[in-house]
Amino acid sequence: MSVCLEHNFELDLIAQELKKIKAKRILVQLPEGFRICINLITQKLREHIGEDLEILYSLNPAYGPCLVDEYGANEVGADVIIHFGHVEYPFYRPSTKTMFIPVEFQAIDVDKVRSLLNTICKENTRVCLVSTSQHIKLCKRLEEVINKCQVIYKGVVYGCTTSDTENCDILVVVAGGRFSCLSQYLTLLKKEHNLTVYCLDPYANTLWDPKEEIRKIxxxxxxxxxxxxxxxxxxxxxxxxxxxxxxxxxxxxxxxxxxxxxxxxxxxxxxxxxxxxxxxxxxxxxxxxxxxxxxxxxxxxxxxxxxxxxxxxxxxxxxxxxxxxx
Ligand code: SF4
Incomplete structure (x- = not known):
């Protein structure tokens, strides 16, 4: 399946909201990995709203929700920015109306991820999960389906925000790639804690210990x-x-x-x-x-x-x- 079909861009919900606010022109912003889905997004929004809506795309950086293209939106006179791939950044509120769409990864094999987590799950252990925006629903599902230990979802984190680790014995960072987990480990170095940290990549179905990589960094x-x-x-x-x-x-x-x-x-x-x-x-x-x-x-x-x-x-x-x- 293609990246575009494996992820939920919530285009029905966006279309409803755009109709409600009678938007005439929007600026769409996507992280680089999702830019191959531009045609699909245009096509689906057109199906829902018709030709009256003017859709423009921003190709300026969108590495995180800290970079909402306000300047681009002002330049083109957009009524609203649709920012895909992230939830709102806690330290910044854009001046232009912005819809943040997390873009959930839907092609998850929950059983595989559950088996991985079960390998570190012990009785009376509190396993806290944090994730990138793509895995919020997966983490909430894992809270329900794992009973061997207590699983608590602590929310979305970014490479520059610190997890809430209160009442956690183990912290698992659920994210594709290495950056989110390594940076989360680094943010924890300035706190006193006895946590064990693991990285869980639900795209590759891997669970790994970041200590050695952190030592090199x-x-x-x-x-x-x-x-x-x-x-x-x-x-x-x-x-x-x-x-x-x-x-x-x-x-x-x-x-x-x-x-x-x-x-x-x-x-x-x-x-x-x-x-x-x-x-x-x-x-x-x-x-x-x-x-x-x-x-x-x-x-x-x-x-x-x-x-x-x-x-x-x-x-x-x-x-x-x-x-x-x-
Ligand atoms: S790590 Fe922080 S500053 Fe960097 S892109 Fe992500 S949210 Fe923005």
Missing amino acids: LSTRIWKIHEALNKQRWLIVIGFYGQSRNELVKLLVNKLRERGFDVSVAKVLKIDRESLLNLGSSFDVVVIASCPYLAFDFYDLDIPVLTIGEALMIINGDMSRYIYPW
Whole structure:
């Protein structure tokens, strides 16, 4: 089955809402993996609403719900933005009316996932689940069908938000790929806890222990932090919308300047390797204040590229605990 048919874009519900608010023009935003479904979305919305609705697509970044294309919507005069693939980000409310559609993965083999979870499920153990937006219903179903231990769904998490781990013995991050689980593990390092963390990928039907991968990530990150110590010229890169983080950036700029460092700030919608390479040798350290995990992608550049949390470790002179994301 194709990716488009395996996921629920909730087009009936969207059509009902658009009719209700008499929308004339919409801007549709999809994460890259769902952009192959653009034709299907257009066709289904046309079937429900007809030709009067003008549908425009945004191809600007949509990595998370922190990046709702408000600018694009204003430019084209959209009545509403349909943002697929995420639920609303807790730290940001777009100024344009936005419908967040989680896009549930429907082709799940619940029995396989249940068997995987049963391997770590013991009597009197509380297994907490957190997930990306695609697996909310699956997690709620798992709460019902697993009786060997207590399963509690704690909700959706992002790569920069921390799970609620109260009353949990084990935390299972239900998500495709590795990023969501690894970043969730990293956010927990700044808390005192005795949790065991597992990663469950319901696309690949795998359950794995992230400790070894985290150990490698941390050794690289500590090396990068040490490279940045006492460097003079710092560039802080801020993003748009929910990736602006003005208060944190102000704090960083002030603290770095108090220590006598030179600090510049750059704003960018999408940061990539070329943009950083084009800076040449103008800066000694770059801090990515937009999406924290991006700093990890640039580990092999000549200059250290840090997260906000890593920069704060340097500013506070405290290397005893790794801070992620800030
Ligand atoms: S900042 Fe990054 S990790 Fe956080 S919600 Fe946005 S895209 Fe996801």
